[in-house]
Amino acid sequence: MWRNWVGNQSCEPARTAAPESEDEVSELVAAAARDGLGIRVAAAGHSFTPVVVTDGLLLDLTRLPRIRSLDTDRRRVVVGPATTIGEFGEPLWAEGLGLANQGDIVAQQIAGAISTATHGSGLEYGSFSSSVRRLRIVTATGDVVEATEGDLLHAAQVAVGSLGVITEVELEVAEAYRLREQVDHWSWEEAWEPFEELARQHRHYSFFWMPSDDSAQLYGLGEPGVSLADRCHVKIYDAVGDDVPDSGEPHRRVGPAFRIYPMVYEPNFHELEYFVPFERGRDALAAMRELMLASLPASVFPMEVRTVGAEEAWLSHSYERETVVISVSGTPGTDYWPYLRDVDRLLGEFDARVHWGKLHFLTREQLLARYPRGADFLALRASLDPEGVFLNAHLQPLFGLQ
Numbered sequence: 571m572w573r574n575w576v577g578n579q580s581c582e583p584a585r586t587a588a589p590e591s592e593d594e595v596s597e598l599v600a601a602a603a604r605d606g607l608g609i610r611v612a613a614a615g616h617s618f619t620p621v622v623v624t625d626g627l628l629l630d631l632t633r634l635p636r637i638r639s640l641d642t643d644r645r646r647v648v649v650g651p652a653t654t655i656g657e658f659g660e661p662l663w664a665e666g667l668g669l670a671n672q673g674d675i676v677a678q679q680i681a682g683a684i685s686t687a688t689h690g691s692g693l694e695y696g697s698f699s700s701s702v703r704r705l706r707i708v709t710a711t712g713d714v715v716e717a718t719e720g721d722l723l724h725a726a727q728v729a730v731g732s733l734g735v736i737t738e739v740e741l742e743v744a745e746a747y748r749l750r751e752q753v754d755h756w757s758w759e760e761a762w763e764p765f766e767e768l769a770r771q772h773r774h775y776s777f778f779w780m781p782s783d784d785s786a787q788l789y790g791l792g793e794p795g796v797s798l799a800d801r802c803h804v805k806i807y808d809a810v811g812d813d814v815p816d817s818g819e820p821h822r823r824v825g826p827a828f829r830i831y832p833m834v835y836e837p838n839f840h841e842l843e844y845f846v847p848f849e850r851g852r853d854a855l856a857a858m859r860e861l862m863l864a865s866l867p868a869s870v871f872p873m874e875v876r877t878v879g880a881e882e883a884w885l886s887h888s889y890e891r892e893t894v895v896i897s898v899s900g901t902p903g904t905d906y907w908p909y910l911r912d913v914d915r916l917l918g919e920f921d922a923r924v925h926w927g928k929l930h931f932l933t934r935e936q937l938l939a940r941y942p943r944g945a946d947f948l949a950l951r952a953s954l955d956p957e958g959v960f961l962n963a964h965l966q967p968l969f970g971l972q
């Protein structure tokens with residue numbers, strides 16, 4: 571029995587395996603495909619969508635070697651697929667390197683993160699997928715392909731595990747950098763009015779807007795006795811030089827970037843995340859605030875607001891456009907679907923794309939309309955996996971032959 575981290579997805583695969591080498595992955599894949607089984611990889615299980623679920627073969631790749639080589643001059647790191655975001659921190663820092671950007675947590679495996687275009691915040695940076703320079707992928711026949719450039723690379727950079735099993739990842743990384751944090755509680759007007767200027771001015775500008783008094787407590791953002799209803803928990807990170815000393819002062823920390831980014835969450839929310847074009851972002855945010863105030867009490871969780879820079883991965887939320895990221899959550903155990911559907915309808919009017927790992931209602935028609943290279947992805951995918959071995963019931967309607 572496999573279950574994801576928040577507990578809203580589970581499955582009972584016919585076979586499970588934890589191979590120790592790429593050759594073993596190839597044998598397992600070829601045998602499962604011959605036997606007519608579907609194949610999925612379970613990474614850290616932090617997706618909210620049924621992207622891992624299978625009744626066929628479920629692979630755990632944590633026994634494959636993790637960090638394999640580091641090239642400081644070329645700023646490249648070669649790793650195994652199950653290397654977690656957290657595992658990059660110290661070894662890269664020791665070589666004067668760092669991941670160019672990071673999201674809210676470090677538990678994800680790199681192959682899981684890139685398969686869903688996991689991202690942080692900042693218009694100068696794409697998602698993890700945008701740093702991918704080479705992938706080794708075991709395809710449905712058990713053969714290995716290397717995606718190094720052009721169409722194959724841009725399709726493979728975000729493929730939700732639908733092209734095959736990623737067995738090696740080469741990433742371009744950044745020079746090591748330190749960050750200064752500024753966390754404050756601002757009014758909606760202070761955070762929203764100058765949104766575009768602040769997003770351009772700072773390396774990272776993001777905020778959580780709280781619809782109700784309870785919202786802040788749900789993500790551990792509040793302070794006892796202080797009402798944050800209709801206020802914003804704002805985070806700004808900027809790079810600083812060595813003249814600024816490290817500091818552990820709450821809300822004003824300074825230190826190596828990989829130590830500043832991570833937050834800690836309880837698995838008490840089911841998240842939806844959509845991406846709208848940057849220039850329409852402020853309007854979308856204002857419309858979302860109105861919707862959430864009108865939809866209470868279902869929308870008790872904060873709305874998280876971030877940005878992502880444009881990138882080349884075909885299935886990325888930020889393919890060839892800068893985006894504003896809007897995330898909201900439902901409370902487990904409640905019927906939050908009508909509220910999330912309202913969000914889907916509203917943001918659909920803003921040409922929203924989705925996070926493949928977070929709840930969404932995207933249809934194949936919308937995929938083809940909102941992702942300019944969506945049709946090319948489907949064609950390339952079908953050529954690599956004509957039998958749909960790497961699809962499951964969730965992905966078949968989106969990516970499968972019809």
Ligand SMILES: Cc1cc2nc3c(=O)[nH]c(=O)nc-3n(C[C@H](O)[C@H](O)[C@H](O)COP(=O)(O)OP(=O)(O)OC[C@H]3O[C@@H](n4cnc5c(N)ncnc54)[C@H](O)[C@@H]3O)c2cc1C
Binds near residue numbers: 673685731
């Ligand atoms: C608390 C929390 C915080 C989060 N914060 C952020 C955030 O800040 N930014 C953001 O963008 N997202 C965030 N997410 C979403 C999360 O980053 C994505 O869902 C990500 O995919 C999870 O990585 P994982 O290792 O758990 O992958 P999984 O959920 O296990 O898998 C994701 C997909 O990748 C496929 N896959 C995994 N490994 C391989 C492989 N080797 N070969 C082929 N396919 C593979 C799986 O089959 C699946 O389809 C968050 C989620 C949670 C629960």
